[in-house]
Amino acid sequence: MRTAEQRAFAEAVDDFCGRHAGTREQRDLLSDNGARAHNHELYAACARLGWLGAGLPEAYGGVGGGMTETVIFAERIAYGLAPLGGFVTTMVAVGPYLTFGGDEQRKTVVSGAVNGAVEAISMSEPGAGSDVAAVRCRAEAVAGGYVINGQKTWCSNAQIADHILLVARTSWTVGERHAGLTMFCVPAGTEGLTVRDIPTMGGRDICDLFFTNCFLPAGAVVGTVDRAWPQLMAGLNSERLILAATMLGRAKRTFDDTLAYVTDRRQFGRPIGSFQALRHRLADLATEIACADLLVYDVVAKVDAEPARQLPREASMAKLKATETAKKVAIEGMQMMGGYGYATEFDMESHLRATIVSTVYGGTSEIQRDIIGHSYGL
Structure with missing residues (x-):
């Protein structure tokens, strides 16, 4: 049962979508004729209204609601066909930072999400889709951090994200296929990272990622080294x-x-x-x-x-x-x-x-x- 406040929230989002994306002409202008599923200006307007943080903690600028508020917003912008596709990947990526990230990571990423930043998460590889344990993108420990080498694929919104939450392999354990995976926070524009669009029948919002001797400091680890699998499950x-x-x-x-x-x-x-x-x-x-x-x-x-x-x-x-x-x-x-x-x-x-x-x-x-x-x- 949704509360009166939650129903009013849904109605407000419906009204917003109707005014800004209610016609095909409006949606075409906002989405480059359907080629892009995310419009930064429209997203920024939602941030100013406080909607992007409806389900995020007040400590990071959010409203302090729960999963219900996040789901209501996701449902109603989808119904309204508003090109705000960055919201989905952002809310999915923000979760691990909230639960396992350090204080600075949460301040940067979660507060950024409230204010209109887009986040992405990258797990899949050419040889690792449903079988996440098959991840081969390598994170090698070096002095002061890690060097990343390998390819990731099917990463939604990587080309517009402020950070990419990367799942890479840091070690191998015989008999434990899901062990040895670690999460990293990769800022956009990091040297050694190349992002390329994958043209699809749905547009150009999916990407390949190529890591070539990409150095990340030790502080880029999200949560615990070698424990990405249980973090993902959570x-x-x-x-x-x-x-x-x-x-x-x-x-x-x-x-x-x-x-x-x-x-x-x-x-x-x-x-x-x-x-x-x-x-x-x-x-x-x-x-x-x-x-x-x-x-x-x-x-x-x-x-x-x-x-x-x-x-x-x-x-x-x-x-x-x-x-x-x-x-x-x-x-x-x-x-x-x-x-x-x-x-x-x-x-x-x-x-x-x-x-x-x-x-x-x-x-x-x-x-x-x-x-x-x-x-x-x-």
Whole structure:
């Protein structure tokens, strides 16, 4: 159950998105015709309103809310199609700094996030995706710090981030595949780091990272050396719920766009939504979205009640349900819109692109199902 204040927050975000990104023309101007998912000026406006820190501690300039406030903001900007894609990676990256980072790291990164800085997190490599234990990007201890060599890939928003939270290998332990990984805070522009865009069907917000004799001081370590794996596990609630909330908002927007189309579009002398074939489809989709909403906010409430508790089963369920539902709504929406759903003139084709990839990043649907199955002893 969301409080009156939380509902008012959601309404304020909806109003903001409607005024600044309510038309296709506005969104095209803000996003370079859809090529970029983040607009710094719009993000700065949200920072001035205090919204970026709605779920962050007051000690670092935040409002002091919880996961609920973070999730509400993520959901509503996704519904409003506002190009504020940096929020998701920033909130995911900020978590480890809050829990494991040093005082200076928290002051720099968390306070920066409240004030509009974008953060990124880099785990994947060409040979290490779902299997994080396969990370090979090497961090070699030297006098005063570490030298990083290797390649990372599929890093969202690295090209606009103030810092990249890097997961690299610092040691090898026979029989313990997940041991020997360490988190590092890598400031943008660090010598020896090269960032390159990866063009995708969703735009140019994903990057390859190349580290060539990149020196990081010892103070760049986030948390404990060789302990990145348990640190990552501690943050899964946050990552999966933020991703789930984003796709929940997108699913709701896709449904509403579809409903508007089938209500307005007429064939054989009547609105096409009045035909049973479409009416029943919409009824099923509405039910699935309602289920996803209840699941996501139920898990969020559990996290706010016990912030230190890990909920791998529940968080994976929320991510799985929200992303798969969003993808289904987009596929069905495109089918119901016919050729218009495929045309770039309408938002439906962008809904499809955004939702299909959501079942891949942040842990694929197959990985989420594995986690859920293992939680039952299977």
